[in-house]
Amino acid sequence: MKWVYISDIAQHLDEEIIIKGWLYNKRSSGRIHFLLIRDGTGIIQGIMEEKEISPETFALYNDLTQESSLIVQGKARADKRAPGGYELYLTDLIPVHIAQEYPIALKEHGTAFLMEHRHLWLRSSRQHAILSIRSEIIKALRDFFDERGFILLDTPILTPAACEGTTTLFETEYFDSGKAYLSQSGQLYAEAGAMAFGKVYCFGPTFRAEKSKTRRHLTEFWMLEPEIAYADLDYIMAFSEEMLQYLVECILTKKGKELEALDRDLAPLKKINSPFPRLSYDEAIKYLQQQGSKIEWGEDFGGDEETILSTIYDQPIIIHRYPRQCKAFYMKGDPEAEGRVLNMDILAPEGYGEIIGGSQREDHLERLLEKIEQQNLPKEAFEWYIDLRRYGSVPHAGFGLGIERTVGWICGLKHVRETIPFPRMMERIYP
């Protein structure tokens, strides 16, 4: 007997097949039972008629609890009455495990309760849709870089020092060498990679020990960071536009059903069309002040400012050339504007805010040393990084894309915590 996944059911109509899965829900009107069976690829309604099956098997219905695992045999047919469009007329059913009383009923639950049962919550159709879109987003992005000849460069997670002195780091003991820190960015190592391979990207988890409690923060999140030798700020702005355009088109093509299941309004995504509007930091400040914001020149944008800026246009918006004082030491100064750096942030539309932050890097040895000194960073820990400016330094640039925020935007979610299987937040490390 052939084992078939529910997603492939259309190719096996009227064949006797086997499906292995779990009981999502059941209903009965006495002589006919309805079993909603899921197998991770979809849901199908199983029909159990008293006259078509042995009395012992028919009676098993009473023992089957929500999320019990089972193997069923039957013939599939298309039927408009069935959720999912297909039904399986059961000829046999073997319970694999009768589940204990399942904590998550098919009713409303609070976020705290669901997060406490995240390992089970993943089985629900909504989480299934979000995480399969996440998987496709990562695949699309990796395809984008691989097709353009980038090398995937895995950067270390345990590091000897901070990449950006400002943020708080998770600390751990490292044998007899003292402290090690969990990486908050792979960028510095990616720069070494770019000098070796020309164009590279890293993709991995990053860690921020900030006590952030907002809808767009996690303590552990995944970041994709390309780094390109001989690229300047204009190059990476155009490049990231191309990347986002590619990504959105790809997800619309391949994940329409899942987006629909999430009630995502597709119109704003279909409108995405590069090049995106660009605003310098100075222009953005001027605009915000006209809108009544109290922000002063030199301050970084807060959540409210980001929301205002990301709703001006129905496109992602690029803000570039921020003041030096609110940005990291490795960013190159703008030769044409005193006090500004050659950086850019991309804010997703519909109020989603920052999903990309990038810059042209300081490639001049003396100026980099000055900045390290000014910011009181431990020079010894950065010697290897400084070496990159001693041996064939070139202009180069790169950016980081936050995966969870990107998934949140594309799925139209209010909070990033559902965009990763097991979110790590200030108040949550279980499960």
Add this chain to the structure above:
RNA sequence: UCCACGGUAGCUCAGUCGGCAGAGCGGGUGGCUGUUAACCACUUGGUCGGGGGUUCGAGUCCCUCCCGUGGAGCCA
């Protein structure tokens, strides 16, 4: 860390002026040959977050601690 709100049955919540602890869902039993978060009947289910106080009497008022949710700051 700060501000606001919340914690009552397994879950989601109601509980009036301080006066017998409630509903829906889930669980259990029975019924129903096309159900769509099925439905109908019956039934089960409580350390009212912990501690202290006021009171004849506290889920309800006061103090305190714990936990959670939303937001701020910081950032992707």
